[in-house]
Amino acid sequence: MTAQIIDGKAFAAEVRAKVAEHVSALKADHGITPGLAVVLVGEDPASQVYVRSKGKQTVEAGMESFEHKLDVSTSEEDLLALVDKLNNDPAVNGILVQLPLPDHIDEEKVINAIDPAKDVDGFHISNVGLLATGQKAMVPCTPLGCLMLLRDHFGSLSGKEAVVVGRSNIVGKPMAQLLLRDSCTVTIAHSRTKDIEEVVKRADIVIAAVGRPEMVTGDWLKKGAVVIDVGINRLPPAEEGAKGKLVGDVDFASASQVAGAITPVPGGVGPMTIACLLANTLTATCRANG
Numbered sequence: 001m002t003a004q005i006i007d008g009k010a011f012a013a014e015v016r017a018k019v020a021e022h023v024s025a026l027k028a029d030h031g032i033t034p035g036l037a038v039v040l041v042g043e044d045p046a047s048q049v050y051v052r053s054k055g056k057q058t059v060e061a062g063m064e065s066f067e068h069k070l071d072v073s074t075s076e077e078d079l080l081a082l083v084d085k086l087n088n089d090p091a092v093n094g095i096l097v098q099l100p101l102p103d104h105i106d107e108e109k110v111i112n113a114i115d116p117a118k119d120v121d122g123f124h125i126s127n128v129g130l131l132a133t134g135q136k137a138m139v140p141c142t143p144l145g146c147l148m149l150l151r152d153h154f155g156s157l158s159g160k161e162a163v164v165v166g167r168s169n170i171v172g173k174p175m176a177q178l179l180l181r182d183s184c185t186v187t188i189a190h191s192r193t194k195d196i197e198e199v200v201k202r203a204d205i206v207i208a209a210v211g212r213p214e215m216v217t218g219d220w221l222k223k224g225a226v227v228i229d230v231g232i233n234r235l236p237p238a239e240e241g242a243k244g245k246l247v248g249d250v251d252f253a254s255a256s257q258v259a260g261a262i263t264p265v266p267g268g269v270g271p272m273t274i275a276c277l278l279a280n281t282l283t284a285t286c287r288a289n290g
């Protein structure tokens with residue numbers, strides 16, 4: 001069997017187009033332009049690529065983009081002062097502080113200093129709690145993107161057996177909450193899980209979010225399972241000077257022989273993350289304006 005390829009790139013373009021439509025109506029009917037502030041501390045090359053991409057797509061959706069690039073030596077106090085300024089700026093509806101932050105800055109302290117209503121990452125402790133208790137929360141972008149792909153594929157997820165591989169605060173845990181909210185039977189597997197292959201083999205839905213290149217192979221999967229690959233890993237280059245191949249947490253070659261449907265890397269979950277960031281910024285703007 002060869003799996004259906006879930007085209008996250010095309011789906012993300014549809015989401016962005018819908019967001020842009022709403023933004024245009026918001027401007028025309030109410031004179032409101034949503035604004036997203038992105039804060040980058042330091043010069044991590046991968047973070048720079050993400051931030052550039054976020055800024056570009058924010059503007060393309062008709063929103064205002066505010067980029068704050070700070071030196072790697074910026075103090076925690078100065079970063080907190082910037083967050084406070086953005087919290088109080090009515091032109092800013094969404095705030096994203098790009099992670100990871102340099103070691104001398106307490107990430108949790110910075111995240112929890114963001115106004116929860118502007119926390120478009122959904123990382124603030126209030127939003128984590130609201131999601132866990134089934135209340136109206138800002139939902140982290142990557143798991144939200146995965147959920148949208150799954151709902152589009154299945155319609156209802158009710159009663160499905162879902163296994164999330166990985167227990168990070170950014171993906172694994174919120175993903176499990178979202179699947180539970182959609183009435184899946186949810187298991188979180190991780191590095192200490194016994195017989196992880198057997199656990200994954202139970203799943204109708206597998207979400208791989210561990211950050212280990214090609215860890216989930218075809219022989220871990222039940223026939224017909226739907227596989228969502230969150231991993232973005234660059235393999236060492238085959239020759240010096242070349243760029244290493246980009247792969248997910250799933251071994252695509254073997255998994256696609258067993259799965260019913262699978263997201264590719266690149267072109268699967270990645271584009272959905274930024275599309276959901278724009279959707280969250282629109283949501284935050286609408287909520288802020290009643």
Ligand code: GUN
Nearest residue numbers: 096097098099100121141
């Ligand atoms: N770094 C990697 N992924 C993310 C994300 O989703 N949000 C933020 N703020 N930083 C990240």
